Amino acid sequence: MHALANPARFLRIARPATIWLLAVGLALALLGISAGLTLTPPDYLQGETVRILYVHVPSAWLGMGGWLGIAAASISQLVWRHPLAAVAGRAVAPAGATFAAICLLTGSIWGRPTWGTWWEWDGRLTSMLILFFLYLGYVALASAERERGGEGRIAAIYGLVGAVNLPIIHYSVLWWRTLHQGQSISVTGGSSIDNAILWPLPLTMIGFSFLFGAAVLMRMRAELAEAKVEARMRRLGA
Amino acid sequence: MKPKNQRLILVAAALFAVVAAALLAMWGLREQASYFFTPADIAAGKASEGKAMRLGGMVQAHSIQRQGDGLTIRFVVTDGKATTPVVYRGIVPDLFREGSGAVAEGRLQNGTFMADTILAKHDERYMPPELGNLSAEHKAGGTLER
Numbered sequence: 001m002h003a004l005a006n007p008a009r010f011l012r013i014a015r016p017a018t019i020w021l022l023a024v025g026l027a028l029a030l031l032g033i034s035a036g037l038t039l040t041p042p043d044y045l046q047g048e049t050v051r052i053l054y055v056h057v058p059s060a061w062l063g064m065g066g067w068l069g070i071a072a073a074s075i076s077q078l079v080w081r082h083p084l085a086a087v088a089g090r091a092v093a094p095a096g097a098t099f100a101a102i103c104l105l106t107g108s109i110w111g112r113p114t115w116g117t118w119w120e121w122d123g124r125l126t127s128m129l130i131l132f133f134l135y136l137g138y139v140a141l142a143s144a145e146r147e148r149g150g151e152g153r154i155a156a157i158y159g160l161v162g163a164v165n166l167p168i169i170h171y172s173v174l175w176w177r178t179l180h181q182g183q184s185i186s187v188t189g190g191s192s193i194d195n196a197i198l199w200p201l202p203l204t205m206i207g208f209s210f211l212f213g214a215a216v217l218m219r220m221r222a223e224l225a226e227a228k229v230e231a232r233m234r235r236l237g238a
Numbered sequence: 239m240k241p242k243n244q245r246l247i248l249v250a251a252a253l254f255a256v257v258a259a260a261l262l263a264m265w266g267l268r269e270q271a272s273y274f275f276t277p278a279d280i281a282a283g284k285a286s287e288g289k290a291m292r293l294g295g296m297v298q299a300h301s302i303q304r305q306g307d308g309l310t311i312r313f314v315v316t317d318g319k320a321t322t323p324v325v326y327r328g329i330v331p332d333l334f335r336e337g338s339g340a341v342a343e344g345r346l347q348n349g350t351f352m353a354d355t356i357l358a359k360h361d362e363r364y365m366p367p368e369l370g371n372l373s374a375e376h377k378a379g380g381t382l383e384r
Contacts, residue, residue, distance in 0.1 A: 041366035045333055050364060079246045115357045116331030122273040160253060164260040175264060177272040177294060179341055184362040194365035 005083055007224050018217045025210025032203030040197050052110045054200055058208035059103035063131060064166055066096020066212070070138065071163035074156035084220070086152025089159055090142045091219035095212055097135035104128060115179060123172035124180035127165060134162045274341050281320035287346050293322060294341040294359065302336055315340065315351070326353040333358035 004010045036054035043050035069092045077085035107125070108118045119125065142155035173182045185191040191198055264271070274294030275285050285291055293315055301314035310327045313336075324342050334340055339359030344352045 043364050044367040045338075046360065046364075053364070075249055078249050080242060114331070114333055114360050116334075117355075117357055120273070120357070123271050160249070161256055163253075164256055167257075168260065168264060175268060175271070177274055177276070179273055179357060179359060181360050181362045184364065192363045196366050197364050 007084065010084060011221060011224065014217045014221055018214050018221070021210045021214035021217065025207050025212075025214055028203050028207030029211060030207075032200045032205075032207055035200040035203065040200060043197065046114055049110055049113050050197065052106050054204045056103060056106040056110065057201060058205045059099045059106065060128070061205060062208055062212050063096055063100030063103050063128070064169060065209070066092050066099060067131065067134070067159075067163060067166055069216075070096070070159040071166075074159035074163075077152055077156040078160070081151075086142070086146075086155065087220050087223050088216070089138075089152065089155060090146070091216045091223065093135055093139045093142065094219070095215045097132060097139065099208075099212065100128065100132040100135060104132060120179050122178040122180055123176040124169065124178045127169040127172050131165055131169060134165060138162065276317040277315055277320040277322040278317050280322055280346065285346055287348075290343070290345055292341055292343050293324065293346075293351050293353075294339070295322070297334070297336050297338055297340050299336045315342070322351050323349070324351040324353050326356050328356070330356045331358040333360060 004013070033054055036051050040051070042048045070089050073082075073085045073089040073092065076082040077089070104125075107128075111120075112118050138155060138158060141158055142152065145152060145154050172178060173180055184193045185198075193201075274292035276295055277293070279285055280293070295315035295317040298314040298316045298321060301312075303312045305311065310325065311330070312323065312325050314321050314323050316322075324344075326342065326344075334356055335358075339361060341357045341359055342351060342353035343355040343357075346352075
């Protein structure tokens with residue numbers, strides 16, 4: 001991590017990494033989605049609507065994983081004052097918010113034919129909506145702090161406190177009775193999704209994650225370039 | 239102590255405190271944050287008559303009866319420990335069926351649940367149609383055991 005504290009060194013790695021993440025991510029996501037739309041069988045109860053899971057599950061993971069990234073950047077900012085931590089946090093937030101929104105929208109579209117409702121205020125749905133609003137708050141706070149010339153410490157504290165919502169989202173279906181079903185896939189306990197339906201999911205999971213990484217690197221590079229331009233303009237002006 | 243380590247300890251302590259506070263709050267909210275009551279809750283007297291609430295559980299096998307008007311249905315919701323009869327007038331979602339999970343919104347009246355809305359609950363198992371038919375008998379249960 002600290003080897004990347006030098007922005008020039010970071011950019012040397014980030015430039016090729018962006019291209020690779022973008023290309024491989026796009027290929028995997030397209031492969032997974034087309035397999036999920038054509039090759040897998042429908043579910044015995046839900047029918048064809050089950051296919052929405054190939055987008056819904058990766059979006060849920062990235063919505064939450066994005067805030068995990070913000071929390072990591074926040075710790076790195078508060079403890080080690082890593083020069084790229086605030087940049088990384090600001091780059092992750094819009095991408096995370098986008099995926100949280102996709103998760104909520106696809107879930108709603110799935111919920112209508114399955115449950116019979118677009119939206120219910122159960123523990124899982126509500127905590128995910130709160131995550132989306134937390135992202136919007138982070139974007140506003142971080143950009144306001146940057147405009148005032150702050151180091152990003154206030155946004156980092158907010159990012160750390162907001163991380164409390166992550167275990168709440170994850171365990172909401174275990175702690176409380178919810179309309180949302182319990183978890184189908186666990187790291188230790190295997191999966192209650194049949195393999196015939198499950199197999200394209202890892203493709204879209206990894207593919208969407210790579211695309212997420214590419215978007216974050218692009219935003220970080222753009223912000224570093226912007227900072228360079230601003231510094232040069234100041235020098236010219238002075 | 240180096241300021242860096244000092245900050246690390248401070249952040250770790252703050253994080254621990256915030257997470258502990260949140261977990262305690264969530265634990266306290268357990269009853270209120272539950273999306274529905276179960277028949278066992280009603281049997282234990284946790285739900286009051288005439289108050290708007292949600293009832294959740296499995297639709298008991300062979301319990302769905304259609305009334306003469308073609309629109310009203312009666313069925314029994316069970317959680318394995320207790321049962322509650324439900325009356326509903328309207329169209330039920332496609333996934334509403336015997337042996338599956340369902341959530342009803344409405345109120346309790348003389349021990350019968352008068353539902354205004356019926357939602358189907360889906361469990362965490364996904365499988366192709368040919369497997370689904372094989373395992374249809376062992377599917378009830380699971381999602382409500384809390």
